[in-house]
Amino acid sequence: MEILNRRISLDTFFTALKSAKHRILMLDYDGTLSPFTEDRDNALPYPDVKSILEEIISQGNTRLIIISGRPINVLKNLLGLKHLPEMWGSHGAERYSQKEGYTAIQYAEFTRNFLSSVIKWAKENNLDDSLEIKPFGIAFHWRGASDIKKNEIETIVEAAWNNRLAEHDLEFKKFDGGIEIRHNKINKGSAVSEIMKEYKDDYVAAYLGDDYTDEDAFNTLGNKGLKILIGKVPRLTAADIILSPPEELLDFLGRWSKSTA
Ligand SMILES: [Mg+2]
Numbered sequence: 372m373e374i375l376n377r378r379i380s381l382d383t384f385f386t387a388l389k390s391a392k393h394r395i396l397m398l399d400y401d402g403t404l405s406p407f408t409e410d411r412d413n414a415l416p417y418p419d420v421k422s423i424l425e426e427i428i429s430q431g432n433t434r435l436i437i438i439s440g441r442p443i444n445v446l447k448n449l450l451g452l453k454h455l456p457e458m459w460g461s462h463g464a465e466r467y468s469q470k471e472g473y474t475a476i477q478y479a480e481f482t483r484n485f486l487s488s489v490i491k492w493a494k495e496n497n498l499d500d501s502l503e504i505k506p507f508g509i510a511f512h513w514r515g516a517s518d519i520k521k522n523e524i525e526t527i528v529e530a531a532w533n534n535r536l537a538e539h540d541l542e543f544k545k546f547d548g549g550i551e552i553r554h555n556k557i558n559k560g561s562a563v564s565e566i567m568k569e570y571k572d573d574y575v576a577a578y579l580g581d582d583y584t585d586e587d588a589f590n591t592l593g594n595k596g597l598k599i600l601i602g603k604v605p606r607l608t609a610a611d612i613i614l615s616p617p618e619e620l621l622d623f624l625g626r627w628s629k630s631t632a
Contacts, residue, residue, distance in 0.1 A: 381623075396627060400446060438458075461505060481539070510551040512549040560588055598611045
């Protein structure tokens with residue numbers, strides 16, 4: 372564990388959590404609850420993560436939200452939880468909660484057509500292997516590829532589409548292992564902003580994430596909650612502390628569960 376923000380103490384945090392009226396636990400998925408794997412379709416949670424999440428969810432006094440770039444239907448299967456948590460998938464473009472059910476934004480027809488033309492182009496340019504067609508965007512993956520290949524993918528994709536994205540409210544966003552075309556106003560930061568808007572006082576919140584995309588969330592959360600970077604290597608971050616997965620992550624989630632039991 373590394374404390375980056377000297378004003379932060381985990382003991383003080385968990386004491387406050389115990390007596391808070393509202394408890395908000397926001398969790399990224401890939402690289403946070405699950406280890407990085409080149410086999411993206413089978414990126415399952417670390418052992419014991421599921422049981423602790425089940426515990427926190429069944430206690431019923433934490434608003435536990437998974438915030439991920441993955442589509443909700445994929446997240447749901449990878450998590451494999453008995454009780455579905457609240458999920459903000461596709462960076463917040465689609466949402467699921469017990470209370471509201473499933474909701475999602477809708478792209479205009481010309482944007483849907485545009486995304487189809489990007490997919491067609493990617494296939495014509497032999498990018499099938501790195502292509503991921505998402506409900507609200509398109510990702511190009513290079514996890515496991517050589518540096519030359521990475522640069523090649525990034526350069527060709529950006530050169531082809533960079534000038535066409537803004538007119539569709541889309542943008543390029545890099546993530547750990549690729550680049551994605553997605554909505555330019557919907558990101559983990561806007562997700563956190565919408566969630567936190569519901570709370571005025573008497574709440575304790577934390578956000579756990581590992582990636583560049585989580586920095587949007589950290590920056591939005593500011594001093595309204597504890598910002599935790601999950602990772603083994605320190606890097607430039609807006610987070611308050613760094614926890615190394617899985618042990619320190621499990622320890623944190625376990626303390627959360629104990630504090631709210
Ligand atoms: Mg992640």
